[in-house]
Amino acid sequence: MVNKLILSNVLHRPIRTAVSVLAVAIEVAMVILVVGLCHGLVSDSARRVEGVGADILVRPPGASFMLGLGEAPMPVAIGQRLAELPRVLAVAPAIIHVNSQESLDLIYGIDLPSFNAVSGGFVYHAGGPFQEPYDMLVDDIYANGHRVKVGTTINVLNHDFRVCGIVEHGKGARRFIQLATLQDLTGSHDKATTFFVKCTDPAYTDEVANKIKAWLEGYNILPIKEYMSLMTSNNIPGLNYFITVMIALAVGIGFLVIFLSMYTTITERTREIGILKSLGASKTYIISVILREATFLTAIGVIAGFMGAVILRKVMGGIFPTLPVEMTWDWRLYAACLALMGSILGSFYPALRAAQLDPVDALAYE
Amino acid sequence: MEPIISVKSLTKNYRLGKVDVPALRGVDLVVQEGEFVAVVGPSGCGKSTLLHILGGLTGPSDGQVCIDGNDFRLMTDADRTRFRRHKIGFVFQRFNLLPTLSARDNIAIAQHIQGNGFNPHRFEAITRMLGIEKKLHHRPFALSGGEQQRVAIARAVICEPKILLADEPTGNLDTENSQVVLDMLRELNRTFRQTVLMITHNPEAAGIANRVIHMRDGRIISD
Structure with a gap:
């Protein structure tokens, strides 16, 4: 029944749903693409050096x-x-x-x-x-x-x-x-x-x-295997900071949009929350409805983000063929978890606020 | 027999800025199980506040409220929510149906919140009695006012509450639909011995109750 309520709410407000899904999709695609591009550039460069066929690099x-x-x-x-x-x-x-x-x-x-x-x-x-x-x-x-x-x-x-x-x-x-x-x-x-x-x-x-x-x-004598093990984003100065900042920005966007979306939803649906309370819905029930709705929107956004990242990667490959984007399942999972975490955090305060609404005031809300 | 509603010296004050505004000023009321009680009085006399307190939507400022053996003075907000879930059914003037759900789901959600699962026999009996069995797939915007109020009544009684609290149930309806809704409430009271406490402005509506209470300025002036 809660699932029906959530689905009907999501379908009833298509613009709000579309904006929320789009924000999460941008967040997920941004994480996947930025990380994929950084890792892709580093590993592509390393692979090409390995491709020279040497066993040792000698440098000053x-x-x-x-x-x-x-x-x-x-x-x-x-x-x-x-x-x-x-x-x-x-x-x-x-x-x-x-x-x-x-x-x-x-x-x-x-x-x-x-x-x-x-x-x-x-x-x-x-x-x-x-x-x-x-x-x-x-x-x-x-x-x-x-x-x-x-x-x-x-x-x-x-x-x-x-x-x-x-x-x-x-x-x-x-x-x-x-x-x-x-x-x-x-x-x-x-x-x-x-x-x-x-x-x-x-x-x-x-x-x-x-x-x-x-x-x-x-002198700097590097067997090629050692060189390959060094060529990761962890060892490139500043790259991890850059990745972290970009991820934080992406998660911040997702968090803020879900927060605003759920916050305005609570305001719009004050009366409906009052109705649920008059039927005896507990605070936990109300919080669960809001969090599950945010999770549902995030899940659709994550799927859209995955698809968007694949499409953008193809587009980028066409326009900038020398920029390889390495998309791994690990980072897809991280991106999904980050989006989920951001949206749960973003919807928690609105959910708490909804649960604490006074039922009499909520029922009188115009 | 112990009354289902027992209220003694009930007061309720609302705070507006720095001023306390009394809504109820010492109400005493006893209602037996199976009674149909109408509460009438002018706007601002405290009828709705009384109904909200009896339904556990808000707490009293002072006095004793005991419903079906539950003393509100000893109950927390969460206790009152649990109490409302199992013992109280509400019917509102503005129907208060969830706009995104069908009539069927608006009724079923009350059973879901109560947690006892969907009871198809009870559901069928109630919807047939209220004459809405052909409208169950419609959403509220596709129903007339009378139909919406009947769905709201079905939702209120589907979980077999001890008390049905109706707040101006005919306030938004025309004469014909008002009569239908009042007949339904009367029928519920007769068939299921449903205790009903109804607030109304309308003397004709109050006339179908077997007991009429008049309120003014936060007090019961006649019973």
């Missing part, structure tokens, strides 16, 4: 585990010494440049033969390897997202680069230029910021890493 002393952040360049000659170590199959020097022109992304300056030796070589969708110093390779996702074809000119570091090839995504960056060219443009002659080291067998990773650590004391 004091370098952040995040590639491209503030490390001083190392002499390329170190790479030749690394390649001579036992159980090392190949070494690829690279300069990882943070590009902030038009968008924020990493551009790898690579020596194509050594990079191919580590990664197994690019798969070309169109075009081919570098021919000229100012040639650029882009991956297929970048090419689709920016409508780039072989022959297109792209400006980087105030120089025009010609796209010479479109390669399969997943090997480090989305854009590659020649190491020598990037060294010239950044004033880092014969320098590299990262060495990708590939062992003859991944089982030798720790042994090789220990040897490098012993030789290059103080």
